[in-house]
Amino acid sequence: MKSVAWLDPLNNRLTDQFRFLLELDRLKLVVRGSRIADSSRKENTAEHSWHLAMFATVLVEWAVGPVNVSRVVQMLLIHDVVEIDAGDTPLFEQSSETEHFVREQEAANRIFGLLPTDQADYFRALWDEFEDAKTPDARYAKAIDRLQPILLNHVVGGGTWTDYQVDEGCERSMTSRIAEGSPVLWQAAESIFADAVANGWLRPRQ
Secondary structure (H helix, E strand, O other): OOOOOOOOOOOOOHHHHHHHHHHHHHHHHHHEEOOOEOOOHHHEEHHHHHHHHHHHHHHHHHHHOOOOHHHHHHHHHHHHOOOOHOOOOOOOOOHHHHHHHHHHHHHHHHHHHOOOHHHHHHHHHHHHHHHOOHHHHHHHHHHHHHHHHHHHHHHHOOOHHHHHHOOOHHHHHHHHHHHHOOOHHHHHHHHHHHHHHHHHEEEOOO
């Protein structure tokens, strides 16, 4: 990050908050695998997080509830901040789960640690809750995180399904947790899979 000496005269709490917010700007540079809906380019993580927040807000009536949509939106806005350090790992890309876990934990410690302690603790706990996916809020947030790429892949005619030669069985196993947060949204995803297979965008179950 560029020198931010101009922050020094400010209140320490406000300085820490500004440093955190400026650090988040780097999410705009993290390119993901999913293409945007017009297929002209791939989305970045900042766009992804904003889009998920909108998905969660619009689709909340279909959540297994009750859920606190404000908390869900907060989870989705922060769930990928670790990609500033750890980068994006596409869902279908093979990688060491242990190595990936360690990278993300270290990133979470550093990035949330930029905030004042009370906010650092709050956002880190919210991030951990999302990762654990055991509460209704987190299960709905996870469902939304899995659903959005499905819609984008379908609308662009394959997307990462084509890139990684994904078959329907693999896609279902990777995204079935949508049902835990919203059976209705999982039913919609299943309809999308069937149409994608019929169009040749998603390989039949192997």
